[in-house]
Amino acid sequence: MSVTIKDVAKLAKVAPSTVSRVIANNPRISEKTKNRVREAMESLGYHPNYNARSLANRSTQSIGLVMPSSVDKVFQNPFFPEVIRGISTKAHEEDFAIYMSTGQSEQESLEGVERMLHGGRVDGVIILYSSIDDKIMSFLQEEKFPFSVIGKPYNNVNQITHVDNDNVQAGKDVTDYLIQLGHKRIAYVCGSLDSVVSMDRKLGYKKALQDANISYQEEYILKEELLNDGGIKEISRLMSLQSPPTALIVKDDLLSFSIMGTIDKMGYSIPKDLSLVSFNNLMLSEFTRPPLTTVDIDIFNLGYHAADCLLNLIKNPGQEAKQVIVPHRLVERQTGQRI
The missing domain is CATH 3.40.50.2300 (Response regulator)
Structure with a gap:
C-alpha cells in the first residue's frame, strides 16, 4: 500500500494540510515544523510529485471537480450528471480534461484536493456545492489557486467567482x-x-x-x-x-x-x-x-458558466472575481391547485 499525506501527517503529528504546505514550501510554516515533516516523509519513503511545479509555465489542460462529501448519494441525483454535462461541454470546447475528486467525508475530500493541487494535476478547480464554513474553499483561497463555485459562497461573496441562481x-x-x-x-x-x-x-x-x-x-x-x-x-x-x-x-x-x-x-x-x-x-x-x-434552474448552464469562469481565471491570473446569476423560471404543470 502506498504511503499517503495522511500517513506522513500522523507520524509528524501535524494536519495533512500542513504536510501539503511543507511540500509546497509555504513560508508560513516554521523551519522546525518543515524539518519534522520532511523527516517523516523520509522515514516513510513518501515522494511527492514535483513534476508540475518544475514546469511552472506548462498547463495540465485539466480542471478538477470537487463533489459533495456524501459522494455515495451524488450520482443518485440527476442534478450532478447534468451539471457535469455543462462543465464538460465547455471544457471540451477549450480542450481541457476533467479530473474528479471525491471523498466519503469532508476531511477526505480536502485531502484529495490537496493532492490534486500539490501533485500538479489540474490548473483550476470547480466546487459543485456551497456550504457554511467550507474547508476546501478556504484552502483554495489560502493557496491563491484558481477556482469557481456552483452556488453562492457563505462568506466573501464578492471575492469568490461563483455561478448561481437568485x-x-x-x-x-x-x-x-x-x-x-x-x-x-x-x-x-x-x-x-x-x-x-x-x-x-x-x-x-x-x-x-x-x-x-x-x-x-x-x-x-x-x-x-x-x-x-x-x-x-x-x-x-x-x-x-x-x-x-x-x-x-x-x-x-x-x-x-x-x-x-x-x-x-x-x-x-x-x-x-x-x-x-x-x-x-x-x-x-x-x-x-x-x-x-x-x-x-437551468442546471446545464450552471455547469457551463462555472467552467467558463474558471477557464477565464486560469488564462488571466489576477482577474477579479466574477459572479454569474443564471435565470430560473417556474414550470407550471399539474401539482398546484387553486383553493
Missing part, C-alpha cells in the same frame, strides 16, 4: 405562486440549513409570507434529514396538525418524487388535498402522476 427570489416566487392560488398554510421541506441554497430559498419563502401578511410557522418547516423512508412519520405529523398545510414546497424534484409516493400511500391526493411545488425541473418531472410543477 435563490432568495426563487424561494419567494414559488411561495407567491401558491399564495396566488389561495394557499395560506404552506409547508416547506427546506433541506439542510448547512447549505447556502437552502438558507436563501427559506429566506425567500419567509419574505413572501411576510409580504402577504401570512404568519411564519416553524411547525411547517421540515428538515430533509428527517425524511427517511419517504418521510411517512414527518408527513403524518404535518397532516395531523390542527391546521394542516394545504400546500408543500420541496427542495428538489428527487425528494418530491419520494414524498409524492408517500402522500399517495397515506391516502391523500395531489393536488386535491395538497398542492406541491419543487425545484430543478428534472427530465422525469413531467412524467410523474400528476406532472410536477417545478422551478427550472
Whole structure:
C-alpha cells in the first residue's frame, strides 16, 4: 500500500494540510515544523510529485471537480450528471480534461484536493456545492489557486467567482405562486440549513409570507434529514396538525418524487388535498402522476458558466472575481391547485 499525506501527517503529528504546505514550501510554516515533516516523509519513503511545479509555465489542460462529501448519494441525483454535462461541454470546447475528486467525508475530500493541487494535476478547480464554513474553499483561497463555485459562497461573496441562481427570489416566487392560488398554510421541506441554497430559498419563502401578511410557522418547516423512508412519520405529523398545510414546497424534484409516493400511500391526493411545488425541473418531472410543477434552474448552464469562469481565471491570473446569476423560471404543470 502506498504511503499517503495522511500517513506522513500522523507520524509528524501535524494536519495533512500542513504536510501539503511543507511540500509546497509555504513560508508560513516554521523551519522546525518543515524539518519534522520532511523527516517523516523520509522515514516513510513518501515522494511527492514535483513534476508540475518544475514546469511552472506548462498547463495540465485539466480542471478538477470537487463533489459533495456524501459522494455515495451524488450520482443518485440527476442534478450532478447534468451539471457535469455543462462543465464538460465547455471544457471540451477549450480542450481541457476533467479530473474528479471525491471523498466519503469532508476531511477526505480536502485531502484529495490537496493532492490534486500539490501533485500538479489540474490548473483550476470547480466546487459543485456551497456550504457554511467550507474547508476546501478556504484552502483554495489560502493557496491563491484558481477556482469557481456552483452556488453562492457563505462568506466573501464578492471575492469568490461563483455561478448561481437568485435563490432568495426563487424561494419567494414559488411561495407567491401558491399564495396566488389561495394557499395560506404552506409547508416547506427546506433541506439542510448547512447549505447556502437552502438558507436563501427559506429566506425567500419567509419574505413572501411576510409580504402577504401570512404568519411564519416553524411547525411547517421540515428538515430533509428527517425524511427517511419517504418521510411517512414527518408527513403524518404535518397532516395531523390542527391546521394542516394545504400546500408543500420541496427542495428538489428527487425528494418530491419520494414524498409524492408517500402522500399517495397515506391516502391523500395531489393536488386535491395538497398542492406541491419543487425545484430543478428534472427530465422525469413531467412524467410523474400528476406532472410536477417545478422551478427550472437551468442546471446545464450552471455547469457551463462555472467552467467558463474558471477557464477565464486560469488564462488571466489576477482577474477579479466574477459572479454569474443564471435565470430560473417556474414550470407550471399539474401539482398546484387553486383553493
